[in-house]
Amino acid sequence: ENKTSGAISKKIAAYHQYYAVNKAVLSTVNAAKGTDKRAGIVWHTQGSGKSLSMVFYAGKLVLQRELNNPTLILLTDRNDLDDQLFGTFSRCRELLRQSPRQANSRDEIKELLRVSSGGVVFTTIQKFMPDNKGLKYPLLSDRNNIIVIADEAHRSQYDFIDGFARNLRDALPNASFIGFTGTPIEKADRSTRAVFGKDVDIYDIEQSINDGMTVPIFYENRLAKLELKPEEIPHIDKEFEEITEGEEIKRKEMLKSKWANIEKLVGSEDRIRRIAADIVKHWESRLQVLDGKAMIVCMSRRICIDLHNEIIKLRPDWYDKDDDKGVIKVIMTGSASDDPSWQEHIRTKQRRQAIGQRFKEDSSGLKIAIVRDMWLTGFDVPSLNTMYIDKPMKGHNLMQAIARVNRVFRDKPGGLIVDYIGIYFDLEKALSDYTAGDKKHVGISQEEAVAIMKEKYEIIVDLFYGFDYKKVFDAKVMNKMQVILDAEEHILSQKDGKDIFLKNIAALSKAFVLAVPHEETSKISDEVGFFQSIRSRILKLSETKEFDEQKDYDSAIKQILSKSIVSDRVIDIFAAAGLKKPDISILSDEFLKEIKEMPQKNLAFEALKKLLNDEIKIRQKKNLVQSRSFLELLNKAIKSYTNKNIETAEVIEQLLQLAVKMRELHKRDESLGLSGLSEDEIAFYDALGVSDSAVKVLGDKTLKAIAKELTDAIRRNVTIDWTKKESVQAKMRLMVKKILNKYGYPPDKRENATETVLEQAKELCADWSEKSENIKLSEAVIDLKPPILSDDSIIETEKFVYYLPVYSLEAAASAFGKEEYVENSGWMKAAVAGRKLNKDMFIAKVSGHSMEPTIPDGSYCIFRLDRGGSRNGAVVLVESRQVADPETNQKFTIKRYHSEKEYFEDGTWRHKWIVLSPDNKEFNDIILKGIADADFKVIAEFVSIV
Secondary structure, three states: OOOOOOEOOOOOOOHHHHHHHHHHHHHHHHHHHOOOOEEEEEEEOOOOOHHHHHHHHHHHHOOOHHHOOOEEEEEEOOHHHHHHHHHHHHOOHHHHOOOOEEOOOHHHHHHHOOOOOOOEEEEEHHHHOOOOOOOOOOOOOOOOOEEEEEEOOOHHHHOHHHOHHHHHHHHOOOOEEEEEEOOOOOOOOHHHHHHHOOEEEEEOHHHHHHOOOEOOEEEEEOOHHHOOOHHHOOOOOOOOOOOOOOOOOOOOHHHHHHHHHHHHHHOOHHHHHHHHHHHHHHHHHHHHHEOOEEEEEEOOHHHHHHHHHHHHHHOHHHOOOOOOOOOEEEEEOOOOOOOHHHHHHEOOHHHHHHHHHHHHOOOOOOOEEEEOOOOOOOOOOOOEEEEEEEOOOOHHHHHHHHHHHOEOOOOOOOEEEEEOOOOHHHHHHHHHHOOHHHHOOOOEEHHHHHHHHHHHHHHHHHHOOOOOHHHHHOOOHHHHHHHHHHHHHHHHOOOOHHHHHHHHHHHHHHHHHHHOOOHHHHHHHHHHHHHHHHHHHHHHOOOOOOOOHHHHHOOOEOOOOOOOOOOOOOOOHHHHOOOOOOOHHHOOHHHHHHHHOOOOHHHHHHHHHHHHHHHHHHHHHHOHHHHHHHHHHHHHHHHHHHOOOOOHHHHHHHHHHHHHHHHOHHHHHHHOOOOOOOHHHHHHHHHOOOOOHHHHOOOHHHHHHHHHHHHHHHHHHOOOOHHHOHHHHHHHHHHHHHHHHHOOOOHHHHHHHHHHHHHHHHHHHHHHHHHHHHHHHHHHHHOOOOOOEOHHHOOHHHEOOOEEEEOOHHHHHHHHHOOOOOOOOOEEEOOEOOEOOOOOEEEEEEOOOOOOOOOOOOEEEEEEEOOOOOOOOOEEEEEEOOOOOOOOOOOEEEEEEEEEEEEOOOOOEEEEEEEEEOOOOOOOOEEEEEEOHHHEEEEEEEEEEO
16 A cells, blocks of 8 residues: 555565565474574565565464464664554555554554564564663563564664664563565674574576666766865775664764864865765766756765855755755754754655655756765665765665665666775775675666677667768758668668667667766766667557567657757658658558658668558457458568568568558448448458358348347447456357357358457457446446445444544634534445545535536535645545635636745745635636735545445
8 A cells, every 4th residue: 555645456476575575484483493592594586576575474374373473573773764664564565464563662562462472563673772781681482483573684783783683582482473575684794694594595686687687887077077186086095984863772982083083174164165066077978868856865964055155056956845845855864953044944744745745756956965864775666777976885785775766667777886885895895795696786887887888889880881871960851861861771771680780779868877077978868868769760660579669659769969960759751751651541642652652661670660650550459350451461471571481672562562452441331231230240340251152141231230230239238348358258159159150150150250250359348338338337427426424333443444423614714724623424335446544534524616627516526634745636525715615606616726825034934825616617716926824724625426
């Protein structure tokens, strides 16, 4: 269940999760039954679904009879991680068959463990630290069906040296232990294995990338680009450790002073100014070729804010004080005692979560987040492709941070780490515990991408041997298209030219994106743009699996916009060939002649093939038998051409003849006397196999009668999901056979005709059933009044699960607006597609026509109390002294909400204007200007009609 929208999505285990969970469950059962109690370690690389693997594991573990309904304790080392994992488990509570609980104190843990079995308890490791060193940790439970599941099981995380492992044993002497981690356990770390045991399952970086679960991570060192003096470059020695914001485990005091000295150097005014300028230049170059988000990691909150301020000096339009607006935000914790200039960046937990959700939305305008250590673990943003690091990090923490950019997003070729502080050797050391295969996918030098780019570029240039494509850059606008057409023809005329070109331009585009803004990319950017325009045109003419218009439109890699070439995204392939795309039903002889006389024969063939293929796909829904016949002829011609049995000119001639046949199909219908039949009836007429001599004997009059009766009977009996239900299909099949039998259709042909008729019905019925259901639904809704039940007629546990309270709109608007209690008028059964009901929801009857067709007059509607945040575009219930609803004349109304804010120098703001729009355009907008908060309140948001 999505925590913001409430929408339900179904997730199924990938193969690596399936095998890991089964092995981990078996290992856990054996550990619980034995004396060792160590169930092992599951290492699944970051981004491969580790949290969900833990959910699948927990869901299966609670069903094991040998464990007698176990209690699961999930441990994390930080409160924010505890919240994130708890949120994941809570949204999967159906799988767990229970709701997880968070224990905020040791007493609460003890209370939750008093039960004899069951329970999923979340807590942090701090709850297992003794009050006074040297004292034995108190016993919490001696049950043997308690399973402790540690997230990110590492010595550095769990502070084994300070007695964490002993405390766990003292508190839970008979519990079993299992660890899940996204990074490998260090070879020198014996303590972790002493607690959890050996590896149960490994799913490493190389496997994850090969499976398409994650993308490789590239590395670019920008330290030299800053041109710093030697004394300005921070020196990070091997004993240095990072201090994190909101630290929950006390570090040695000596580290704090060392951190402070380096922070002063890193945060110097001149250095921050240089980094800000470099980031802006670098990111804008990246954004030209790859859509997505960026994260900047700084070593202190002060540096985060100073860097933010320097960036917005360079790009003022990136800044907006409103959480719902702006390109760049600082994400950090703080308090009222912090510097006043910091306060706009210090937000409540709820506001940070709201911004986090906005950052995750790939279509939102929030592109850059500046953090200290928030969002560096357990925070997934697939569109995040660049991380700028200006903070010392090492080991497990470094690997967790950089893994933020390894998520799959559309065709994102990889993530990029940009280093401003010199983490390369720490990265090498952190990778020492990984396999050789893993190492080649993390911290890949940007120079490798440049090398691949140059290699693929040379291959493509060689394909254009003998053709001067560079003349396109100097050609007049009217001549550019001719060069492009000739370039296409040159590629298509070569043996396997199209396949070689498409394969290498795809690789070149990805390498180019990863290499930007390297100086080598600027040398060939115009040519890459030209090659991409050729690729786009060839793919639009292709019927290959690799091309899908929606996928192409949603591509993360942007077409490189060369100043020398006009982007061709919206140019039709026929316009590109100097032709107007025809409607095949009125295909003129002039058009066919133009195609035949095109000098680019290979391009003419591809264009004509595309035109016919598209038309056949459209005709398939209208007439399956006709489309099959045409497709057979088309494929036969293409096969002859592919096998070199015929030349390009000959295959074009065959395709032109096929086009004429398709154009003149209506003449066949007229000659057979079918003009009195509808399109649907002709489709079923053809499905009867009328060309068969045994069928022809029935006579034309009988065959037409069969087609008419089949159309009428199928149309009357179709439902939305009939193609998914075997019983309904069997009923339909029997009905068709009865009609055929009634008219004496040949018995030996009946089975085949029945199946063809049903196949045709499936093509036609999607549109029929949708229209039919809409009519039935609208008729049913008109007179429907759901029963309103009294409070004592439903049990307490069904409230807000199956039933919602009913209020009058007037009561809801006035009472909820003042946050007062109001008595409901009863309860009504309700459901919302893909979402669970909750206590923020209620039902009210809406009268009036202003919101039709969204809300028909007299509808009972589900509303959700306002949660704040952006409401633009939403249908809301509002109360205002300045509102007079045009239909009810009340001080409340239901309309579609739009607003704009204005800000003042003292940091306050107000609504510049609010527009409440009706969906029914016969009504006018309600426009409110310069309105104060006291005069206007959004009460609730419309969810759906009951």
